[in-house]
Amino acid sequence: MQSKSVAITRRLRLKFKSNSLPVRFSIIAAAMLPLLPLHALTAKKGETQYASVIDHNKLTVVAVKNPSTVFDNGQNLHGFGYDLMRSYAKSLNVQLDFKVVNDNTAALDLVAQGKANIALTNAPMSAIEEKKLSFFSATCGNFSALSQNGLDTSINLVVNNAEDPIAQTASGFTCEAKNDGSIDQLASFYNHNIVEPTAWETVERDLKARMPIYKASFKQEADKYNLDWQFLAAMGYQESYLKSDSVSPTGVRGLMMLTNSTAKAMGVTNRNDPRQSIQGGAKYLDQLLEQYGNIPYPDRAWYALTAYNMGPGAVSTIQSKIEKQGKNPEEWMNLYSYLQKNQNANGRYKQALQYVTRIRAYLEHIQQSSQPKPIEV
Structure with missing residues (x-):
């Protein structure tokens, strides 16, 4: 049968x-x-x-x-x-x-x-x-x-x-x-192997050591802009491993790795001050989410992250190319596909892909870690 x-x-x-x-x-x-x-x-x-x-x-x-x-x-x-x-x-x-x-x-x-x-x-x-x-x-x-x-x-x-x-x-x-x-x-x-299995031990150790220090600031700034504090925290971990004194070879610095121009635009006077950095990062993310306000979630979040990494101008350029291909420039899978197909020719695309997918992975890990553990009987 x-x-x-x-x-x-x-x-x-x-x-x-x-x-x-x-x-x-x-x-x-x-x-x-x-x-x-x-x-x-x-x-x-x-x-x-x-x-x-x-x-x-x-x-x-x-x-x-x-x-x-x-x-x-x-x-x-x-x-x-x-x-x-x-x-x-x-x-x-x-x-x-x-x-x-x-x-x-x-x-x-x-x-x-x-x-x-x-x-x-x-x-x-x-x-x-x-x-x-x-x-x-x-x-x-x-x-x-x-x-x-x-x-x-x-x-x-x-x-x-x-x-x-x-x-x-x-x-x-x-x-x-x-x-x-x-x-x-x-x-x-949605690849769950984007972070090597052995690397999760380091991630977990970092989060346990540093998250308690900055959790209140993440929550405070998230509440101000109606954001998810865990999303902000995942961004912070990708940017700096939650190290407030981080500096990149290109000059971005601080926990949320703000450029000098972005920091000034967001009212940040000291990029190495973790509270100011989180404030600036949250404000900038909120502005980017507003910029892509006509795109529904969760796509809007991925667009905002890509713009945070590459700059909104670079995203607009790619959207124009996608539209010329006859595809919807406001669908994440179309933007993701474009970045993926052209990453070998443009290192910035490869970096953006890694940036967004890792933040997604860290976000999911933080969400799962914060869930109450079942009571053993």
């Missing part, structure tokens, strides 16, 4: 119509859903979750906070799974309602109860099938992209009913993303 998750060896191209908006999708080899009877794919408007998503302009996805799915700092979300679902919602031209829940059981229950359209989860197959739910690979079987970047290969998308068109559009989307390289690109950015 076949499982609900079976390999499909041919491509389907179908069209749905809801609110007069056609949506094309395809099912490709390695997508793990059974072929559907025609009547299931032509359900009347309002009878399927797919129709409900389109009608209400909202896709509800639930997931457990996990290094391979989503990180939540209390203000914004980011992560491989989160970004993948953002792109899927965009392909449907609907808003994403992404909910973070405590555990896989809660996520599966919400799907079973019809309160969520999809669960993004690494729950075991037995737990999914016990609730009579259906699932398929979140990457259309592109496990190598996940494993090479230290991500969980067991991430699946779980739906209530395999015969609901929401299942077909989602699996079709992931397979298209696999074929066009989008999944490889996204996994590359």
Whole structure:
């Protein structure tokens, strides 16, 4: 007897119509859903979750906070799974309602109860099938992209009913993303091997020794500009390893490594004063986030970091080149891809890539380290 998750060896191209908006999708080899009877794919408007998503302009996805799915700092979300679902919602031209829940059981229950359209989860197959739910690979079987970047290969998308068109559009989307390289690109950015495993011991030692000294200043400045203090702290660690007397060969200095001109513009009179440096860095970051205010999070944060490192003028130049290529210059994956493809020809691009990806990694590490430890019984 076949499982609900079976390999499909041919491509389907179908069209749905809801609110007069056609949506094309395809099912490709390695997508793990059974072929559907025609009547299931032509359900009347309002009878399927797919129709409900389109009608209400909202896709509800639930997931457990996990290094391979989503990180939540209390203000914004980011992560491989989160970004993948953002792109899927965009392909449907609907808003994403992404909910973070405590555990896989809660996520599966919400799907079973019809309160969520999809669960993004690494729950075991037995737990999914016990609730009579259906699932398929979140990457259309592109496990190598996940494993090479230290991500969980067991991430699946779980739906209530395999015969609901929401299942077909989602699996079709992931397979298209696999074929066009989008999944490889996204996994590359969220690479959890960006910092060598042996280096984390040094990172942890540095944070334990220096973070307590500056934590209050990070929090104070973050509150002033409605920023995430852990984000500021991750920037500070990337810039100077939280050493207030750091100086670079190019003359930037201090805990947040401000240039002389930026320091003056931010009202910093002594770049080696850690409190002033954090104040200046927070103010400058806030200005950059405002500059990219039309870009949604988390992309806005990555744009601001790139500009902090390269300068906003350099980012604008790259955006113009991306636009000339016919791509959206306000999507992070397009900027990231441009930097990645041209890093060998321009050292500044390589430096910017390392800068943003390492801050992301340090941010996630700080977030995880600050979570309460489970009580042993």
